Amino acid sequence: MLNRYPLWKNIMVILVVAIGLLYSLPNLYGEDPAVQISGTRGQTADTAVFDQVQQVLNENNLPIKSISLQNGSILTRFENTDDQLLAKDKIVEKLGNNYSVALNLAPATPKWLEDIGGSPMKWGLDLRGGVRFLMEVDMNTALSKRQEQLQDNLRTEMRKEKYQYRSIQSSDNFSTVITLAKESQLPDVQRFLRKQHPDLTIEKVSDNSLSLRLSEAALTEARDRAVEQNLSILRRRVEELGVSEPVIQRQGAERIVVELPGVQDTARAKEILGATATLEFRLVNQTANVEAAVKGILPADSEVKLDRHGRPVVLYKRAVLGGEHITNASSGLDQNTGTPQVSVTLDSEGGEIMSQTTKLNLKKPMATLYVEYKDSGKKDENGKTILVKNEEVINVATIQGRFGSQFQITGIDSPAEAQNLSVLLRSGALTAPIQIVEERTVGPSLGAQNVEQGMKAGLWGLGIVIVFMLIYYKLFGLFANIALVANMILLVGLMSLLPGATLTMPGIAGIVLSVGMSVDANVLIFERIKEEIRNKRPIQQAINEGYNGAFTSIFDANLTTILTSIILYAVGTGPVKGFAITLALGVAISMFTAITGTRMLVNLIYGGKRVEKLSI
Known part of the structure; x- marks a missing residue:
């Protein structure tokens, strides 16, 4: 029989709308x-x-x-x-x-809604308020760190190949100068180093000296890698610290934008980003006299650092391992002693380094050094903020056995400290310090104004569409309006459920646009029905042909819009993604409400009956 839905399909439509209404309710509580x-x-x-x-x-x-x-x-x-x-x-x-x-x-969501997974939509910075930081990666420190690593590798390689050298020193523009003990070895050393380090430009500067510096391509790659690694680590840090829906993205060659919606005071936001420090594992120099070291009398390869209680610890300058080699970390309790510990997993390179180090230093203490760069309040001649390096030994543990990619850090005071340390380790260590060059606070009042203006635009658009549909299409216009309201309910419910969906001001524009596109499908269907009636088709057949005949056109038009939204989401950033998400969801949901939803209402009123005239 034409224009009759089976019972299961009617129940399905009602159930889908009811679930959408249920999960959109948290947005009413604010x-x-x-x-x-x-x-x-x-x-x-x-x-x-x-x-x-x-x-x-x-x-x-x-x-x-x-x-x-x-x-x-x-x-x-x-x-x-x-x-x-x-x-x-x-x-x-x-x-x-x-x-x-x-x-x-x-x-302010009620507990019964929270228990079933209900939560309000995530709002972007422009609607909810929050803080925005423009951060700059300190590339000089990144390149200096790379230079130190290169020099350590060069010393190891030269000794292994039995090339004698007098010094390996830093020079201008992050170059390194090797001064050989024997002039006759210079051609051999130059060939060897070119083979070992193809990314370096190696030049002869005297009869017994070579200059090594990064090529332009390698320099650009090093800068890009430093920014991208810091970007990835910042994302993990902010996520670990519980800030909902942050926006962290690259801007230009050396800058990163961080937006934290809902964080209302800049001090708290800086504290969150202040955890972006480095960690180093260093061996403790047990032969040094601590009292003499505090007075400045200590070996050239060692330095004094303080723990959190102000006690001095003498450490070797060269770090065994940096936080960049850590791939995972979790806190727990030692099964034997019941004391807090942190289990650490390293990458393959870090595991090999740790294996060799612990093999050679059994029963010796190793320290975990926390290094943080803070704003000194001063600026250099270029107007950039001068960062001050703060270091603290967070724990010292004895190496009990040889280990590689997995080991435990013990000697931690409390489970809370173990949890904090695991978060820091798991999130990785920055390859270079970062500094805040611009900070901006978006107050909740400005966000409220944006919401109010967006709501006004949406309600005006919705009201005009509802009035037009009622006047022009009468009862069928009422069906379209009911479907339109259902579309809004389902869209809000789905936006609330999706973990990655964030509502922004352009997102509201996407919702307003989807309102018009939602009724557009019904306009096509209704006009097709009217055309069939003018062609003297029976009423039931005209309704059936209206829905079936217009479906192809509706599907093609909506599919192209959804594909465009997917491209916008893939290549866009921030607000553009918000617009793409709401538009794609609104259009996809309209395929259900405008076709299946209104068809159900039409079938309930007119289906299976002898009808002489339609209210359309």
């Missing part, structure tokens, strides 16, 4: 201004800190919606931003620098 308290550098927020926070709030008569302690972090929700800001200041005064107190926006 977000609460909140203050989040978490530990720094091994600290953890416990019940004692929880009681202190409650005491501060009570003493200052600050009303709260709720306060909870979960996973070593305290989240306090407030009714308004005034109470939120005052509470943050008072809590900072009470807790000091041992805890990170950050402004945040916490979803």
Whole structure:
């Protein structure tokens, strides 16, 4: 029988729309201004800190919606931003620098919705507010580090081949000069080094000296690799630290843009990015006198570093291993002693280095050195910020046996410290320090204004389309409007479910555009039905031909739009991707609502009946 859906298909349409409505509900509850308290550098927020926070709030008569302690972090929700800001200041005064107190926006989704996976859409920086940083990679440090590694390799290679040299020293423009002990060996050394290091330009500068420097192609490659590695590591660091939907992308030759939606204070954002430091594993010089070393009397190959308690430790200058060789790390407890430990996995090169080092240094202590570059507040002659290097020994452990790609770091004070260390190790070490050259805070008020303007545009567009469809297509226009509302519900629900979807201002434009394209399919169907009626086709056959005949045109038009959106998403960045996602989803959903949804409504009213006239 024409124009009749089986029961299962009607139930399917209703069920899909109901599920979309259910998962779009969290967006109605909005977000609460909140203050989040978490530990720094091994600290953890416990019940004692929880009681202190409650005491501060009570003493200052600050009303709260709720306060909870979960996973070593305290989240306090407030009714308004005034109470939120005052509470943050008072809590900072009470807790000091041992805890990170950050402004945040916490979803107000009811627990029953959270239990089934419901959450609101992620908003971009332009809608939610947050912070944006333009960061520059310190290429001089990256190239200097590469130069040091090259010189270490050269010493090893020269000794292995029994070429005698007087010195291997740094020169201008990150070049290295090798001064040989015997002039007669210079041609052989030059041939050997050209074979070993094809990416280097090797030139004779005197009868017994060679100059080695990176070729232009190798220099460009080194710069690109440093930026790309830092970019990848920054992404993992921010994800590990729990910032939702960050935007981290390259800009130009040596710069990186970092956008953190929802982070309201710049200090907290800097703290998140401040974890982007390097880690080094170094052997402890046990033969050196610590007291004499503190006074400056120590071997040329060693230096003094302090641990977190201010105690001096004498370390060899040359690092055994850097954080760039670490591929994975996890925290846990030692099965024998029950003390916290961190299990580390290295890449093949790092595993070989560690294997040889531990084989030669059994029962000797090895230290993990945390190196961080901070803004000194000063600028050089070019206007760039001068970074100050801060170093701290975070633990010293004895090498108990030979190990390679997998080993454990012990001697850690607490499980929280082990967790923090595993995050830092797992996220990798930067190949070069970075500095913030520009910072910008987008306030939530500006984001609210963007949302308001976007909502107005969307509602005006939706209202005009609804009125037009009702006037021009009457009852069939009502069917199209119901399908259009269902399209919006499904789009919001799907955007809320997809983990990588973020709503931006261009994304709202994509939604508004998809409103027009959604009814466009119904216009084609309805006009085809009217044409069939003018051709004297029976009503039921006209409806059937209208839907079947227009389907090919609708499918082709929507497919090309979806393909264009996919290309936009693939080559675009940030806001362009937001536009592409909402447009593609809106068009794809309209294929379901405008064809299957309206067909179900038409079938319920007109299907299987003797109809003389359509309200179209």
